[in-house]
Amino acid sequence: MSQPQPQQQTAGRTEKAGILRFFREMGSALVMALIAIVYIIQAFQIPTGSMENSLLVGDFLLGLKFVYGAPIVPFSQELGITKRFPAVTKPKPGDVVIFKYPGTDSKDYIKRIVAGPGDVVEIRGNTKLLVNNKEIKLPPKGKYTGQSRPDPRITNFAPLYIPAKGYVITPDTLPLREFLFFKHLVHQENPTKKVNMHFDLYLDGELSNSTPFNFNGARVSLQDLQSGKLTYHNEMTRRTETFDFNRFDDWTILDYFIEVIRRNFPDKKVEISKKLFLDSKRVESYTVRFDNYFMIGDNRDNSMDSRYWGYLNRNFVKAKAFILYFSLDRTEPIWKLPLNIRWDRIGKLIRNWDGVSETDARIKY
Numbered sequence: 001m002s003q004p005q006p007q008q009q010t011a012g013r014t015e016k017a018g019i020l021r022f023f024r025e026m027g028s029a030l031v032m033a034l035i036a037i038v039y040i041i042q043a044f045q046i047p048t049g050s051m052e053n054s055l056l057v058g059d060f061l062l063g064l065k066f067v068y069g070a071p072i073v074p075f076s077q078e079l080g081i082t083k084r085f086p087a088v089t090k091p092k093p094g095d096v097v098i099f100k101y102p103g104t105d106s107k108d109y110i111k112r113i114v115a116g117p118g119d120v121v122e123i124r125g126n127t128k129l130l131v132n133n134k135e136i137k138l139p140p141k142g143k144y145t146g147q148s149r150p151d152p153r154i155t156n157f158a159p160l161y162i163p164a165k166g167y168v169i170t171p172d173t174l175p176l177r178e179f180l181f182f183k184h185l186v187h188q189e190n191p192t193k194k195v196n197m198h199f200d201l202y203l204d205g206e207l208s209n210s211t212p213f214n215f216n217g218a219r220v221s222l223q224d225l226q227s228g229k230l231t232y233h234n235e236m237t238r239r240t241e242t243f244d245f246n247r248f249d250d251w252t253i254l255d256y257f258i259e260v261i262r263r264n265f266p267d268k269k270v271e272i273s274k275k276l277f278l279d280s281k282r283v284e285s286y287t288v289r290f291d292n293y294f295m296i297g298d299n300r301d302n303s304m305d306s307r308y309w310g311y312l313n314r315n316f317v318k319a320k321a322f323i324l325y326f327s328l329d330r331t332e333p334i335w336k337l338p339l340n341i342r343w344d345r346i347g348k349l350i351r352n353w354d355g356v357s358e359t360d361a362r363i364k365y
């Protein structure tokens with residue numbers, strides 16, 4: 001009597017076909033998820049209080065990449081490739097935007113656009129923000145806390161033009177603030193190239209880069225500091241520290257450092273010239289390739305934003321913040337789940353607020 005070989009073979013083929021079908025479906029799902037992550041959406045978690053109380057620490061949100069035009073080549077910002085798919089709309093004042101930080105940190109940040117290309121931004125006193133001489137109102141859940149008050153240079157922020165595409169900049173003539181902002185702009189438009197600042201010290205008209213001065217209790221020279229990373233002993237903190245000119249992201253710190261140099265030579269005429277180098281080639285004139293934006297956190301007294309590091313270049317814009325999909329109160333211990341989930345925030349849309357138009361006055365978060 002013959003064995004049921006055909007049935008065994010049929011069962012084996014069916015089992016094998018089922019496994020192959022499973023992997024095909026899983027593969028298709030993974031490909032679709034990857035396409036969505038690369039071209040359509042970006043998940044983001046709020047790590048700090050810089051957008052309070054519009055966005056809270058522990059909020060999880062989705063940003064829409066395709067709205068501003070996703071990069072054609074994934075992760076192309078890091079590769080220096082700038083081609084994008086057509087955008088639904090351009091970034092505009094009032095939008096909450098996820099972007100790559102323009103300075104030395106490689107993290108993604110989230111802030112609100114308050115001014116766009118061609119606008120002029122000014123801050124008077126502690127709370128008055130003006131764009132093109134029009135006062136911009138604080139978003140409904142934005143705040144001034146009076147704590148961690150920004151540097152006085154920030155609370156009286158002189159008018160600043162936001163460069164538009166095609167604008168020509170001569171860096172040597174820029175004030176110190178705009179010079180650092182320009183460095184960050186060039187870095188954003190040329191992310192694969194080395195961008196360096198260089199300063200020359202003149203005392204009574206004579207080049208004096210090798211002349212020592214006191215900096216945090218150490219005797220250093222400008223030549224030492226800009227030759228690369230310098231390790232020295234800080235008498236104030238009693239620690240060994242490393243100094244690198246080109247890791248300054250905050251113009252107020254750079255301004256303070258230059259002031260320290262000036263105070264070292266009270267009896268001399270002190271001049272400090274500025275130069276910028278792109279891949280070791282001096283930049284004497286530069287034509288801006290992309291539009292730029294001025295970003296501020298809704299928590300105005302506790303936000304590291306464009307007031308400190310300058311322009312956000314269109315090339316570093318990643319996504320438009322869209323909706324909260326989860327929110328967890330980080331002040332409560334994790335074992336309290338699910339009681340520390342902010343259920344009332346889940347599903348909330350992230351609203352625009354330009355602070356000028358009448359429609360904004362009717363928006364309630």
